[in-house]
Amino acid sequence: MPTDTSGFSQFTAAQIAVALQSMAAWSDVANITFVRVSDAGSQYSNNATMLFGNYAEGQSGAAAFAYLPGGMPGATGTGSAAGDVWINSSLSYNANPVLYGYGTQTLLHEIGHAIGLSHPAAYNASAGVNITYDQHAIYFEDSRQYTVMSYFSETNTGAVFNNRYASAPLMDDIAAAQRLYGANTTTRTGDTVYGFNSNAGQPWFQAGTAASPLIFAVWDAGGVDTFDFSGYAMPQVIDLRQGAFSNVGGMVGNVSIAIGVTIENAIGGTGADTIRGNSADNTITGNGGADVIDGGLGTDTVVFSGPRAN
Template sequence: MAYVASITGIVFSETSNGASASVHFVNTDIPDFSTSGLCSWYADATIMGTNVLSYKANAYIYLDNTQFGAQNANLTPGSAGYETLLHEIGHMLGLKHPFETSTQNGNTLPYAEDSSAYTLMSYRDVGGPYSSFSPYDVAALNWLYGRDGLGGALGVGSITGARYFTGTAGIDTLTGTAFNDTFNAGGGNDTINGGDGEDTAIFSGSSTSYGFIDMDTNTIRVQGADGVDLLTSIEIFQFSNGNFRRSEIADTVAPPAPTLSIPKNANGYVNDNTPFLSGIGEIGATIKVFSGPAQLGAATVDAKGFWTMTSIALPDGSYSVVATATDGSGNVSASSAPFAFKVDAHAPSAPTAAFTLSAGANQPAFSGTGEIGTDIYLMDVSNAVLGKTVVDGAGKWSIASAPVANGNYSVTVQSADVADNVTAAVSKLVFSVNSSLNKVGTAGNDTMSGTAGNNALSGLGGTDLVVYAGARGNYTVAEASNGFTVTAKSGADGLDSLIGIERIKFADASVAIDIDGVGGQAYRLYQAAYDRAPDLAGVGFWMAKMDQGVSLSAVAADFVTQKETTDLYGANSSNTTFVSLLYQHVLHRPLDQAGADFWVKGLDNGVARGEVLKGFSESGENIAQLVATTHNGFEYIPYLG
């Protein structure tokens, strides 16, 4: 009973006078041959109004000495008899079986927790025999008695209304009363709110083995062997080496170094002289960003762990900046990794521009002056790029245009420097093209061919095909600013502009140039599913099906059932393995955990594998890595079925 007293605070005194005893232990033959122990009790009270004038309780604990005699004869801690004794003492103290309900208590435990590993009151043995109550038993006894005995300051019927809260080895959220509560959260990363009153939190180790971080004036994070706990409105912290008030606990743990990122272009320039900065840091910490000794700004990490700020105005030049995090106690983190960028907030000088265009021609020639080294862009009213060049060392530029379609043009000439600062010419170049060399299709599926000379062939809708009589080897197909160009190496075909055209047919080969459409989707799906370039007939078949309206999702669903795909990814692989192999065979890199978790969660929630394959196939990363292969089109064999 000394053990029971240690976890309840109840004082037990042994007596030889049965009439004066409250707890009776009986060694007897229990008639039910399957029962090793029993507990019965009764209580009697005299109550007047709200006053209890007298109270008498008696409990009887029976241990069988016949069928279970050998077991119950050994009451050494850790024996089966001792565990049976603890079970019956639990009943005496007010604990019930976890699977039973009553009019007073309808709560039960789920099957996974209805075992002796969680509570000795269970009939399902897992492990053991046990020499002490299991975690749920201790939590219940703490709640009932508060570890300070009968009529104490804690527990049911306490003199103050305060309670003793006990957690588990997992993640718990404990909320106190308005009185002086005690919390023992146990292991795991727990959240405790003491509420009003002077509340105490109990930890298993010495205060010197814990780290403390002040989150705000009322909340502190405590990290140690018990886990990482977030405590609010806790006044007393009880450790093995004593009790400490909040003011006596020093936060000496520096926050982790924050991350730092700044958007910049391919040349390393930010978009203006007040760059936008962002990153991740410890919640509530103050982030400061420095360039050398100069502070560029400060921000507070939000509740999700993110921070953003806009820098002070910076002169043109090159910079390397770092960020630090300072917590509420003044602890400063190590610096982030340095981040380099450049500032150029001055736009280039305005370019000059002129053009020449003969009557009936379709190739205007543009020229002008500009700031040396800047890029010159010719932009139409839809902001489509009609041409691009670089201003030479003499400050001059020129663009000999490929054939352009018939129509009216208003062209803006822009000069852009390495920092993406843009200045436009004062006046637009306005002209019209009306050339007999040009052809225009319909809104449907058109088949066109050029004439001798340089043509602009425009498709207005559908899947359009341009036919050339020569062999593929006599032509160069290249991506252009407004579509594609086809240049004959010899003969009369010349240089043609293909605008809004999807396919090209030569005498001996076919080429798909709808890289942003059906053709590109089919090519990328083949590459993703099989980790190889598509066979010409196969990609031609699926392009034909998609031209007829079959969705990319439907094609991807078919691909994941093919033998080549299942050989590569596994016919019955786990979702985790499937996603890992997609990273390997599609993106050709190790997985990033956050991205992989996203895809695995989707699969676990019922997203089809074909949809995930499609997602990888059409990802920006996969599109980018195939640009070099497909940007000038790719060959295929048309499906004629």
């Protein structure tokens, strides 16, 4: 382990599960594959190109750190340290990471470094340094609305996640990872539903009850796809255009669509929703409430829930 840390421990089963989930999230969007390595008779190994471990002290109390892979500009570490991920397990959110928790985003963020992504600007956590959006961000989108690699709250760019954090790459992360590795063109090529009744296969795309939070950016490689937000009762803004954000389930700017993705259909909730289509042939279902629907371009179908006279 790095010489400026102490208190090494192996990842727990919970941490391993979230690490595998986080690597799968990066593989979903980019043409990168992770293969788990284990030594004979053990679930652990020291012989992988990307190693994970816990520390309890050091790094000026940082929550975690990672080294860029070898051959990348920046802090690649020395020797075998390149690409390794270190987590401060003395912090409860890191010891027990959960969906939409800060510990899960921390692990996702550090894996981002390990595959070659930097922070959006030239800042880094260090003792006695107060890093702020106003002083250190050099472009508007440097917030956790757009990228898990940012240090700054989504509220800086107008979003509201209600003290939750993304558990998968966001819009700018997808673009950056695809620039390095290319896009994964095999991800969800069938007809995929996101939200309620989801068949997308990842937990951050699934809503089970009216209280279920959603925070995600969609990368989808094909099929006729649907945003189903039918289980929510509050007013929502649902936007099917690529590069756009939607306000879903009581949050603001919490659902987005990556550049190059087409989502064809939308199902609103029982509140007064505003739904905007795209240039594809959309089917839009208002699903109750005093909705405002703009199909955009294309030959669109709007499904009404009440009598035609209404």
